[in-house]
Amino acid sequence: MSNRRKQDIPTYYDLPALNTPHWDWRVSAYIFAAGLGGGTQLLAALGELLPRREGQSISRKGRYISLLSALVSAPLLIWDLKTPRRWYNMMRIFRITSPMSFGSYLLTGFGAFSAMTALGQWTADRGSRLGDRLARLAQWPAALFGAGMSCYTGALLSATSNPLWTAAPRLLAARLAASALATGAATLSLGETLSGRRRNSSRLEGIAALATSASLFLSLWSSRLYRRKGVHEAMEEQDIAAREKAALLVGHGVPLACYALARLSGRRSDTLSIIASLSTIAGGYMTRDAMLKGGLRSSRRPRDYFYIAGRGRD
Amino acid sequence: MTNHPRAQGESRSILAGPFDAEAETTAGVRIEPGKNYGFFTDTTLCIGCKACEVACKEWNALPSEEGKLSGHSYDNTGGLGAHTWRHVAFVEKSGPEGVRAPEQQPYQSSWLMMSDVCKHCSPAPCLEACPTGALFRTEFDTVVVQQDICNGCGYCVPACPFGVIDVSADDGKAHKCTLCYDRLRAGQEPACAKACPTDSIQFGEVEELEQRASDRVDGLHRQGVENAYLYGARGSPGATGGLERLNAFFLLTDDPEVYNLPLRPSRPASRAAPSLAAGLATAAGLMAAAAFLFTRGHDHE
Numbered sequence: 357m358s359n360r361r362k363q364d365i366p367t368y369y370d371l372p373a374l375n376t377p378h379w380d381w382r383v384s385a386y387i388f389a390a391g392l393g394g395g396t397q398l399l400a401a402l403g404e405l406l407p408r409r410e411g412q413s414i415s416r417k418g419r420y421i422s423l424l425s426a427l428v429s430a431p432l433l434i435w436d437l438k439t440p441r442r443w444y445n446m447m448r449i450f451r452i453t454s455p456m457s458f459g460s461y462l463l464t465g466f467g468a469f470s471a472m473t474a475l476g477q478w479t480a481d482r483g484s485r486l487g488d489r490l491a492r493l494a495q496w497p498a499a500l501f502g503a504g505m506s507c508y509t510g511a512l513l514s515a516t517s518n519p520l521w522t523a524a525p526r527l528l529a530a531r532l533a534a535s536a537l538a539t540g541a542a543t544l545s546l547g548e549t550l551s552g553r554r555r556n557s558s559r560l561e562g563i564a565a566l567a568t569s570a571s572l573f574l575s576l577w578s579s580r581l582y583r584r585k586g587v588h589e590a591m592e593e594q595d596i597a598a599r600e601k602a603a604l605l606v607g608h609g610v611p612l613a614c615y616a617l618a619r620l621s622g623r624r625s626d627t628l629s630i631i632a633s634l635s636t637i638a639g640g641y642m643t644r645d646a647m648l649k650g651g652l653r654s655s656r657r658p659r660d661y662f663y664i665a666g667r668g669r670d
Numbered sequence: 671m672t673n674h675p676r677a678q679g680e681s682r683s684i685l686a687g688p689f690d691a692e693a694e695t696t697a698g699v700r701i702e703p704g705k706n707y708g709f710f711t712d713t714t715l716c717i718g719c720k721a722c723e724v725a726c727k728e729w730n731a732l733p734s735e736e737g738k739l740s741g742h743s744y745d746n747t748g749g750l751g752a753h754t755w756r757h758v759a760f761v762e763k764s765g766p767e768g769v770r771a772p773e774q775q776p777y778q779s780s781w782l783m784m785s786d787v788c789k790h791c792s793p794a795p796c797l798e799a800c801p802t803g804a805l806f807r808t809e810f811d812t813v814v815v816q817q818d819i820c821n822g823c824g825y826c827v828p829a830c831p832f833g834v835i836d837v838s839a840d841d842g843k844a845h846k847c848t849l850c851y852d853r854l855r856a857g858q859e860p861a862c863a864k865a866c867p868t869d870s871i872q873f874g875e876v877e878e879l880e881q882r883a884s885d886r887v888d889g890l891h892r893q894g895v896e897n898a899y900l901y902g903a904r905g906s907p908g909a910t911g912g913l914e915r916l917n918a919f920f921l922l923t924d925d926p927e928v929y930n931l932p933l934r935p936s937r938p939a940s941r942a943a944p945s946l947a948a949g950l951a952t953a954a955g956l957m958a959a960a961a962f963l964f965t966r967g968h969d970h971e
């Protein structure tokens with residue numbers, strides 16, 4: 357009975373029904389850095405499955421990059437606050453209903469365990485057996501926190517009233533997780549190529565290709581869902597659509613084409629591998645930025661909100 | 671204590687001082703901690719005087735808006751925000767084909783006015799989103815931002831299903847209606863309700879207001895205003911999707927969207943767990959596939 361065609365829903369002078377957060381590129385960059393760090397830490401744990409020397413090469417890079425990403429993402433998050441000198445109030449309470457709250461603890465735990473893996477690795481690199489044990493001991497909790505880091509930002513965006521972010525809560529987090537693993541694998545693959553470990557690089561490329569394909573599939577699926585839920589028009593506004601298309605091309609099209617080309621030619625090409633990695637990393641940021649900017653635009657479209665909040669199907 | 675220069679020459683007040691429980695006189699409400707207080711805003715009584723907007727700005731010392739004409743009827747405020755905690759919406763309706771219908775129903779037939787405010791939802795999405803605990807539920811069952819704790823993360827802004835709370839560019843903190851927390855503590859009725867000349871804004875205990883509101887709807891129906899209904903009272907539109915009730919609720923006579931309100935808002939926090947679970951499941955699935963790729967790689971060696 358309450359269903360109505362979207363264009364027939366009245367609005368109040370087309371003024372936004374929701375307020376829009378101040379979030380800018382810093383939030384996109386945070387979501388990106390959190391995902392990349394989470395992804396590399398997960399893959400660092402997987403290094404255990406490989407023959408010792410090869411596995412250690414991946415784990416070493418994974419641990420250092422994870423720590424680096426934690427060190428980059430925390431300041432980004434604080435920089436985004438409108439009263440940054442009170443950043444520590446994030447640690448004042450723990451609130452399970454707020455992904456912004458439990459995310460702060462995820463970041464803290466991730467940072468702490470990543471620091472332990474990196475410190476262990478650093479001393480192990482200088483011949484310490486104890487350092488190696490520390491790194492391996494901290495590896496699993498670090499990877500668990502990394503899994504959280506890879507996708508909790510999807511829950512953060514979904515647990516709002518924003519039409520675009522709430523239209524597909526599960527897919528949003530799934531996309532971020534897939535993209536986190538893709539960017540993590542691409543970063544490590546780049547590192548292995550540059551340090552001449554081509555077989556490791558190829559292994560990681562396999563994972564990157566898989567995760568990129570998953571991410572592409574989930575992106576197309578969520579586009580369909582956005583259309584069905586009537587919130588797709590924000591993504592079709594010219595500038596947002598351009599961002600989305602560029603993210604699809606750079607983050608998915610180019611790397612998948614590179615992997616396909618390398619496979620067809622039957623031999624490994626460092627150039628193609630490096631292009632694929634850099635493209636995946638850049639695309640990872642662009643995907644998140646399009647998600648964020650699309651949502652900000654969506655919150656200014658009252659009909660999109662009214663449609664998803666009561667007037668549309670289900 | 672010296673008198674203010676402007677007060678000199680005025681006779682002293684005959685009252686000894688402020689009332690202990692002023693709201694008993696002005697609203698018939700005794701304000702006691704532990705009870706639930708809210709607003710019932712009856713839009714059929716609103717005359718669009720904006721006394722509530724002004725009283726709110728004055729009492730709470732809120733900065734003025736940049737003065738400009740919007741062209742949207744008499745509404746030059748636009749909506750609620752960091753510096754606007756009461757907002758009067760004006761909707762001019764015309765009959766079919768833009769011509770005023772010859773017969774009009776009683777009460778706000780062709781000109782809707784509605785004083786919007788923070789709904790003090792139960793549960794409150796802004797409060798559930800707040801990572802610092804700056805937003806809290808008071809002893810009067812209202813929702814307030816503690817200005818000395820908020821760090822301006824802005825997460826309450828997209829969480830609010832009604833576009834109420836916002837972060838001020840001036841001080842970098844989130845602001846919204848406090849239901850005059852300071853006045854309630856002093857036993858006084860909130861400024862907007864006290865200033866309202868038609869009792870369109872009624873302050874009181876939520877349960878009592880809900881009863882009064884439902885009687886009012888029945889009365890309006892009897893008078894022929896068949897489209898009168900409550901928005902935000904328990905079991906009505908607005909109190910949906912996990913929002914049990916809005917402590918500030920409304921009597922409306924048109925679709926909620928006409929007043930810039932969603933028909934069925936929902937509680938954002940309920941989306942966090944399914945989203946996180948799906949993300950973790952995806953990560954786990956891809957990790958399992960990655961582990962397979964890794965082990966397959968060196969078994970062949």
